[in-house]
Amino acid sequence: MDRIVLTASEGMLLTNGEIYATRLELGDWDSPDNYREITMEEYNAILQREEDREIYDM
């Protein structure tokens, strides 16, 4: 069976809240419903929050 392939629109990323990618080849357990597109601005804001948390963890 062929994999379901998802490709992010230009300037966007696909995410399920944990993974951020421009292209996804879904495993046989996975579903497109698990993913949504976000903008790079949203992604950068998430990264900043992550970095703040990592510095706090150190």
Next chain:
Amino acid sequence: MTTAEKLTKIAERMPEVYKAGQKSEYDRFWDNYQNNGGIVNGTYMFAGYGWNDDNYNPKYPIKINSCTGLFRFCKITSTKVEIDVTSSSDGTYLFHYADALIVIPKIIVNEGTTYGNWFENCTALEEIRFEGTIGKSLDIHWSTGLSMLSLASIVGALSKTVTGQTITLPTTARATYDNATISGAWDNLVSQYTNWTFAYA
């Protein structure tokens, strides 16, 4: 033998004595730091900018029961020896921001090993070889220069039975692999692991 001859003889042996002292000091430090090659707590063991190729010279393979931050922020270019994390129950930030690291010759994992932020910002990494089975999600997309053999090692280590896991690779992976082999080889390789979601970032 005259005194002059004795002094000459001693002087001749100075480099040899110096080397023996160096070896003794090397053994003293690494035997102690690596528990004579036994399992040690690896938490932040080689972390920080102060670890570099000049002072990182492990005597033994690295066997650890905790791997959090093992090489975090270090400046070494190769881990040089095999790293066995199969006894480690935690697993975050292992190579986090080790941005000079180019080679990881062997890392031994098992299906329970977790990879929380292990490779974040490992932008120089080219060579890595896994031994054992990868059974949890792993993100190595920062390493855009991974070789074909490294990619083959990563994918080849993926469990064929787990579900719900994702491998995140650099967008360069397919081209690197196909260019070093034949067109379509990457698709053929990953088609054997339909139980994994492949993400490219």
